[in-house]
Amino acid sequence: MATLRWLRPTARVLATLLVTTVLSWTPTAATAEAGIVRASAPAGAGGRGPAGFVALSDVDHTILQDIRYDTYHNFVGRPIVGYRDPICILTRQAAEGLHRAQVAAQSLGYSLKVYDCFRPQRAVDDFVRWAERLDDQRMKAEFYPRVDKTVLFADGYIASRSGHSRGSTVDLTLVALPPRPQRPYLRGEPLVSCFAPRWQRFGDNTVDMGTGFDCFDPLANTLDPRITGRAMDNRLLLKQVMTDAGFTNYASEWWHYTLAGEPYPDTYFDFPVARRAVTGG
Template sequence: MPHKERRNMLIRICLALAVLLLPAAARAGSLPKGLVYLRDADPTIVQDIRYAGSHNFVGRPIKGYLAAECILSEAAAKALKAMQGKLAAKGLSLIVWDCYRPKRAVDDFLRWSRDPARTEMKAEFYPRTDKQSLFALGYLAVRSAHSRGSTVDLGIVPSSFSTPPTPAALPPLKPCTAPKGERFEDGTIDFGTGYDCLDVLGSTSNPRVGAVASANRQMLKAAMRDAGFRSYFREWWHFELANEPFNNGFDFEITASPLSEKPAR
């Protein structure tokens, strides 16, 4: 065999071995056993993964989010698929904003909270809250349930809704506590605040959001309870699977699902 061909063959073999030796979660589209892409389980559920972009309380993509994908345990994804079927009969759909969250993302939040200079998104996401108190107040956690893969942040939108294209620039900041029609329009039915509104108005049973929003929050809470999830009183959008399969958190990066190039709806 000529020297050049032998060298090229050796290079191909080395590259193949390098891929095989990568941790499973590091390969694009590959997940630890027991976790799935929600897109694969139910492509009709709308995804607007905020931490993969800049429209979130930090104002930039969060570490570990290399793709705007929802990853969940098989049990959690199956429960959401069943709930989506019930909502579809009513002309509604789930929208998810965050699912599995790498530990490195949680650490990123912690570092950000300790930097008093970074308040670019305060006017929208925490207009009345001191960012250095977000962990102490329970809006953020040093060890997040999201890292175990069975916790999800979600809301409800009309079935006709689809996530708009990501804007080239951030939309004008409007307080998440403002009434629907005045705050950022995320497409949901009225829940009283925007997603990730780090404010007392985000508490599930806060009566000050009005009758319609209160009723919608209780409807979402009841539907998620029937699907096997428990709610978190400080955040109307946060739900944890009651019988979650994993006790420890993960820290692999979120990469694209093989189906992510296909339209979700």
């Protein structure tokens, strides 16, 4: 069994945001020149992604997938623009890094479960449009019960660019092995705060992380000192296996990790999350 280094947090870690130039997915021959990515099919046509992107399941089929933005169970309350299949797509380097993390997690009796992987720019734009519609509060009671929607941009919960669009960032958690069945989310079911006690929140099959996924609240900060006991232990376990596999945590979100040395650090892609994007089918 692998040995982990355990460090208890002494103070909240502040997030650092990277600001880079957005680059578009355009319908020309596949090349990369002067930082501009070009592709052989228009983004809107459902064409293939660029070389170097893979379906995670083709690299490690044991990692569980619960792609929330392809469902009604997310902070918007509907499937997000650009998500056509419930599939995790990543750069090959990031997928291989997740495989390393999965091997370590399995040796300790856990599996990784991904909530989101590559996120096209059109999906990020969809988030921005939603955030500007202040009257749409349908999922507030679960995902941002203590945050006014007018401050989502100022507080950093919504932004016009996301590292996910570079293809090497992933949102994920841990599931104890063997995984318990997870009940389906029922559209319109009563909502419970994302930081309510574990037994009151949506009944997925993950370990307790102190909050649910996509909880817009400071309690979601990875090392928030108010999260203690087993929940903090679980956060640190996830952080350890991901760090050892070459990923860096975004300190404001316990679930958010980016591959160090990612292959496209300044490029934001916009092909759809679809099986044909990585299979050519």
